[in-house]
Amino acid sequence: MQEQRYLVAARKYRPQLFRELVAQEHVTETLKNALRLNRLGHAYLFSGPRGVGKTTAARLLAKAINCQTPLEAREDGAEPCRQCEACIAFEEGRSLNVFEIDAASNNKVEDVRELRETVRVPPQGARKKVYIIDEVHMLSNAAFNALLKTLEEPPPHALFIFATTEPHKVLPTILSRCQRFDFRRIPVDAIVARLREICAAEGVEADDESLMLLARKGDGALRDALSAFDQAVSLCGTTLRYAELAQALGVVDLDLYFTVTEHVQAGNGAGMLAVVEQVVRAGYDLQEFALGLAEHLRNLLVARTMPDLSLIEAGEATRRRYAEAASAFEEADLLRLLGLVADLETRLKSSAQPRLQLELTLLRMASLPHAIDLRRALALLDQLSQTPPRLDSGSPPPARSTASGTGTPPTPPATPRPDPTPSARPNLAADTTRLFGPPALETLKHARPERPSGQAALATASETDVLVADAPSTLLETLRMRWSTFVEHVLQVRRHVGMVLTDTHPEAIEGSRLWIRVQDRAYERLLQNQADFLLQQLHAFFEETRCLTGLRFRAAESAPEASGPEPSMAPAPEPEDPTQVLERLRRTSPVVQKLLEQFGCELFWGNGR
Known part of the structure; x- marks a missing residue:
């Protein structure tokens, strides 16, 4: 007794009818309509990923064309009957009118010339001679060119079907002579349904997770999923369970x-x-x-x-x-x-x-830190802005001492600001002033009377506590930190102005004017002539500087009275070196020491360069 030959599932359950082709209805319906209406082309190109049914669809079309059963007697008016002599000969692999050619091994000009000679011979007892050329992109350019004339004007009995996974490698002259059909990747659900049918036919029990694993293993190709199914049955027998199958196939749990x-x-x-x-x-x-x-x-x-x-x-x-x-x-x-x-x-x-x-x-x-909702963070900041922050949890800030004695210092004069336009963006310096109050250095300047030159900036511990917040305003600090970037911007716009602006730095903000320190009087006069241009560039580069309405320049060797400043820039005694003041704060101020211990802060005085 002859032993029955074993066939893998991909060959044993290869579709024999158009309706059995999985997830390619857009192709099968078009081909069946062409059969019903007798509107078959002479050349087709089937393209798509591997294992989705390109060669199978070509074989089905070849079988349906040469089927001897009339169309009206067939299923759906187009399906092959699988009972006539032509269908049986095709399924048994002895048909003389269907030629399957592998272009990977027959890619030379001589192979195409031989094909051209055989095309002239009419079919034997059939309607068409069908040439299925698989992996057609493997043909050389010379072979493609040799096929052009035959492909454009083939004999009436010849039909060419090309299959490829890389249609972009096919010559455009070949593509223009073919009707192209793009095959899709098969969804996982469709592969699972087909695997369930095969399991029922083979008597294999499998849970849903196992079938889903095999379908995902196919990665959109039914043939790959069927190969994995054969391997799973060989490993696990007729009962497939996910845990055992995942371990056998080497899939991560x-x-x-x-x-x-x-x-x-x-x-x-x-x-x-x-x-x-x-x-x-x-x-x-x-x-x-x-x-x-x-x-x-x-x-x-x-x-x-x-x-x-x-x-x-x-x-x-x-x-x-x-x-x-x-x-x-x-x-x-x-x-x-x-x-x-x-x-x-x-x-x-x-x-x-x-x-x-x-x-x-x-x-x-x-x-990785967890993300926070920006809207919630902004809402929290808005709530915090409603209550001025304090240095401790319950008590108000300590009273400031003036040079003449203790008591509450007079309220500093309000700094004039231009009225913002409705379309202007919120000003960073204005928001900081609203949240934390006016800059402490400016408040201290108005609160304390003049002292002789050389007198210490602070004499008591209460005054050192106040100077914890005596830092330049946020806007001035921002300008100092990013001044070099602004100078590079000016260099690109007006080089001669930018070169003069290189050795400058923002010195102070008085009202709505920004004072800038320059090298000498010549640079001072040159930059003052360009003040309007520089202010315009400053507004464009730093949107938060829209509150500034003027720029003033002061040479390093010029005295305040020589440059004719406003009353607010009246001559003042030479201040103590800020580095010495900060160093003394490190030693004497308990608040500074607390900040250094808890937050690891460092005392730093920026020079704007």
């Missing part, structure tokens, strides 16, 4: 990915290192682990953002598990985690130490 995200939520770096050790000991491919982790995070993001979980390619129980786990994350957190894993996939391909790259990425994921 889904629980391991959920463990990773649990460690991310808890910030557990040690647990991440344990996960990497488990991955390495189990023999998983690190690249495949990274791909699976990216898909896991993507499923969490889908569960977090969409009410419908159908986009998650998993069983119903797994989808519910994703919905529960996603509630612990924000969308921004998941997006940042996906970005880290995407970078990991790129680094793993070229790194000499892939395990170290995986460990570093997982540790970064565990230490």
